[in-house]
Structure formats: structure tokens, C-alpha cells
Amino acid sequence: MNRFLSKDFLSGLMFIGFGLIALYFGQKLALGTPVRMGPGYVPRMLSLTLIGLGALVCIIAIVSGSEPVERPKWKPITLVTLGIVCFALLFERAGLIPALVVLIMIASLAGEEFKLTEVIGNIVVLSVLCTLVFKVGLGMNIYILRGVW
Amino acid sequence: MELLDNLSLGFSVAFTFQNLTYALLGCLLGTLIGVLPGIGPVATIAMLLPITFHLPPTASLIMLAGIYYGAAYGGSTTSILVNLPGEASSVVTCLDGYQMARNGRAGAALSISAVGSFFAGTVGTLIIVLFAEPLTRMAQKFGPADYCSLMALGLVAAVILASGSVTKAIAMVFLGLLFGLVGTDVNTGAQRFTFDIPELSDGIDFAPIAMGLFGIAEIVVNLERHLTRTGGTIKVTSLWPTMDEVRRAVPAALRGTLLGSALGVLPGGGPTLGAFSAYTLEKKISKNPGQFGKGAVEGVAAPEAANNAAAQTSFIPMLTLGIPSNAVMALMVGAMIIQGIQPGPEVMTKKPDLFWGMIASMWIGNAMLVIINLPMIGIWVKLLTVPYRFLAPAILLFCCIGAYSLQNSTFHVMQVAVFGILGYVFVKLGCEGAPFLLGLVLGPQMEEYFRRAMLLSRGDPMVFLQRPISLGLLVTTALLLLLMALPSFKKARKEAFVEE
Secondary structure, eight states, X not given: OGGGGBHHHHHHHHHHHHHHHXXXXXXXXXXXXXXXXXXXXXXXXXXXXXXXXXXHHHHHHHHHOOOBOOOOOHHHHHHHHHHHHHHHHHHHHHOHHHHHHHHHHHHHHTSSOOOHHHHHHHHHHHHHHHIIIIIIISOOOOOSSTXXX | OHHHHHHHHHXXXXXXXXXXXXXXXXXXXXXXXXXXXXXXXXXXXXXXXXXXXXXXXXXXXXXXXXXXXXXXXXXXXXXXXXXXXXXXXXXXXXXXXXXXXXXXXXXXXXXXXXXXHHHHHHHHHHHHHHHHHHHHHHHTTOOHHHHHXXXXXXXXXXXXXXXXXXXXXXXXXXXXXXXXXXXXXXXXXXXXXXXXXXXXXXXXOHHHHHIIIIIIHHHHHHHHHTOOOOSOOOOOOOOOOOHHHHHHHHHHHHXXXXXXXXXXXXXXXXXXXXXXXXXXXXXXXXXXXXXXXXXXXXXXXXXXXXXXXXXXXXXXXXXXXXXXXXXXXXXXXXXXXXXXXXXXXXXXXXXXXXXXXXXHHHHHHHHHHHHHHTTTHHHHHHHTTSOHHHHHHHHHHHHHHHHHHHHXXXXXXXXXXXXXXXXXXXXXXXXXXXXXXXXXXXXXXXXXXXXXXXXXXXXXXXXXXHSHHHHHHHHHHHHHHHHHHSHHHHXXXXXXXXXX
């Protein structure tokens, strides 16, 4: 069982997966001829090669073994991704400051230590810094707080 | 002398107030991220790419170049003083640098590393000046088939010199090439893999990808591993090395410079490989190898000179052929494209002021770095006491704002999130991001050249073997691949990277 949960075997599966996805979504693209290649020619070549390489990686992993995958910790990756998504949703609708506050709060929760006073300090410093650099300095066309500035 | 004319043009461009300011800014930023672990030059340059859009081309490239070699300088400071390498390229410096510091020679180690780096940077810059013209002239003779083969060689060589499994790295290159296809097909206008998302019809921007793969994934992994900083800071006393130390450092720095310059030019080479090889070489030729690891001066001078020389010479393939040799150079290509410059042999002939200005500014930047690093050492060390729990959210925030400002769209911020997850999967599966990024950047051009070559040859793939340049490049590529399959080479390669 461990043999199939190794880093290399799973990477092989990942390559095969991406190759199949590209093959599936590229099937409608015209192949053309080698002289006048259509938009689908190179994608088809690449996805087939990728599937082949993925299979090779899998075989090597089964034959000679490889390191087991470290167990992922779900908290950091989930919270960091959530933070970025919230930022993206809030940035245009509400402005820089609300998006920043939410992002820093969520991202700080992803770490081991969380002290509210420190996080608030961090938010204040970064808000001032970003406003000065991006709005005042670079003159970017963004809302600091939508409806206010 | 044409060379002198070019150089004087370069210095006249580099010595304007604006360009000096951006060179200084780049060096300061580079030193900063070099000192701070957890953020490297790739993520930083990706974050700053959108901002360079507001700057003139020369200034933006000067600044980005400064970040790259500044990071190589800054990383060594923390290696020596607190045994924490800020960058992969200064990992070996820890071995003897920190021991020298513990023996009370911290100041000497710092100044040897700074002066050695400056010397190596100067030599590296000179090498660029000497080789740029002949290489460019050669590249102008290349046809589409030759270019395609050259890129294949570049990609394969980059994979071989990287650490980890070769098959996986080649697969990562292909995955990158595949991602590079997303967007409108240039020849027919057909939409490929765009899933009816209008933002994707121009292709996937590589800045959010680089931020996700190298910035976000790195943060997540650091948060998982609970990055903590320990180790007491060592007081720096006199910066002056003794005569004996100088006598031992000079030849070592010279050897390091030569080795680093040579390895920097190779695709996939660069500062890290240069530093490791230089350290191994010194240990091999030393009369008393037992000293290494206990504070040998040579063990600081050689890798520090090598990583800086390699940082300089890795610009050569990018500037003359338009082929990036590592992830940072791939982003530099991106920075040029953002400014509307197609990297390649035309840059030197069509934009001589940009080309020579950038090269001259590299030398000026190296001089600035000695000044930034030596007298201001205390400030940089203080920065190390900033805990990671403050840094991680700040880096995340800058990535998000940087991605947004690329095209004033939150779609790019979402892309950062998606590629952050993908980057995390890559790290967990031990797949390297650099070959992916190289494939992604070279993909569209390579397809273009491939299709053009096939059209010119009326569909005969033999064209790649009939043109002598292309044939030579492909034979080299095949030889490299064969070499990889040899068990003895495999073993040597594994050993070379074992200390990473």
C-alpha cells in the first residue's frame, strides 16, 4: 500500500491526470496536418507525451520505490487559500482596508501563535504602509474604503 | 574600440539619477529578502512585476536585477552571523562562515565574503560584456528550427542540473509547456483551454503563477513546519581580516569566481550550483581538508565569490538568446515582455541603451552592495528578530495586491489562490516548480518556432536534423539525456546535491 502512496507514484498520477484533462478538452481543436498545423496539434503532442512520462514515473516508483508523502496539515493551506479568496471578493466591493483586515486575520490564524494585539498592530502598520505606497505613491486606481476614499 | 563605446554608453545610462535610485532600491530590497528566510527572489520579483509596468523599461530591469544579486549578498550575512541561510545559494556559507563567527572572526568572514562577492561580480559583469556580442551575432543566424532545438536543449539541461528526479522534472517541463498553451492560438485565433473565461484568452499570466508556486506555497510550508528562529546573534568586532586570512582567501575567491562564472552560463546553473561546486572544489584541493567545517577561510571566500559570479553570468543566455536558465531569469523575460521588449538577440542591436545600461548598472549595484552590507550590518541583523507570524501575512498581502494591479482585476488574485494550492501539491509530491516555470515561459515561443520550422520544411520533421546548428544542439541534448541514464553519473549527481 505504501508503495502507492509514495511521492513519485502520486506525481505520476498527477501528470497522467493533467494529460488526460488536456486531451479531453483539446479534442475539439482541429489537428491540421504537419505542414499546416491546426490549434490542436501541439496540445495533442504535449498531452500524449505527458501521459507517457507520467506512466514512466509511476512504473519507476513501483519498481524502485520512493519516499512516502508527508501527511498534509489542512489548517495552513485551507486558511491561506480562504484568506486570498476573501481578499479577492472584498477588494473591489469594499476597498483595500476591509480586504486587508480580513486577509491578515485569517492568515494569522493559520500560524501556531495568535495574539490579537499583535495582529491588530500588524494590520495598522500594513494599512498605513499599503495606503502610502499603492494609493499615494504609485497612484493606483483603488478604493481604500469604498464610498469614503 | 566598439566595446569601450558600448560601455561608456552603458555607464552614461546607468549613472542617471533615476537609474541609480532604482539600482539602489533593488539592491536594498534584494538584501532585505536575502536576510529574511521564507521569501526568495523569485516570489519577490513576481510580486513586483506589476509595479514595474509603471516604470521605464531600463529602470525596471535594473531594479529587478538588483533584487536578484542583492539576495545572493544578503543571504550570506545571516549564514555567517546566525547560521541561517536566507537563500539556497548561501547554504554552504553556513558551514564555515558560522564557525568563523564563533571563533570570533565574524567581521573578517563578512568582509571577505563582501569583497570576494564584489570582485566576482566585477569579473562576471566583464564576462557578460565580452561574450554578449559574439553570442548575439551567432544567435542572429538561427532559423526557427535552430531556435526550437536550442530551447529543447535549454530545457533539458535545466532539468539535469536541478536536484531531484530527472523524469519528474522533465514531466514538469511538459506540464509547464501545456499550461503555456492556454489562450488564443496565434496562428488561427482558436480558443484553447480557456473554458469560456474571457480573462484566459490572453493566456495565463505567469506572475500570479510564480507568486502562487513560489510565494504562497512557500508560506504554507513554512507555517506547517512551524518556522522558528533560534541561535544567539554574534557580535561583530573588527571587519579587518588578518594577513594570513587574506593570503588564503584570495586564491580561493579567484577559483570560486572562475567556477561560478562558468556554471552560471549553463542552463539550470546559477548561484546555488556555483556555490556548492566551489565549496566541494576547495575541500578537494586543500592541503588540510580537515579544517573545513571548523571555520576555514577558503570555505567562505570560494562559495561566496562563486554564487555572485554565477548570479551575473546567468544573465548571458537570457540577454543574448532570450533563453532563461533559471526561474529568476524566466521572470526577467516576463518583465521584458511586459515592457513590450521581446528578449533575444534583437535587444542588443535595437535597444543598446537598455542592454548596456543594465550591464553597467550591475557593476554599480555590486559596488553599492558592499556599502549596504558592511557598515549597515547591524540593521540587517536586527531585521532577523521580526517573527515569521508578522511576515507571512504581509507577504500574502503584497502578493494579492501585486496580482490585482497586474490588470486591475480580482481574477488574477483568484489565480494566485489556485496556483498556491497547486504549488503546495508540488511541494508535497517533491516536484520542482522551476522546470514548470521555464516550460511555461518558453512554451508559446517554442510552439511558434516549431510550427514555423515545419511549415518551411513542408511538414518534414527531418529539418531539425538537416540544419547543422539544430543537429548539433539536438545531439547535445540527446547526449545529456543518455548521460543521465548512466548509473555512475546518477550517483555523482545525487552526491552533489546531498547537502541541500
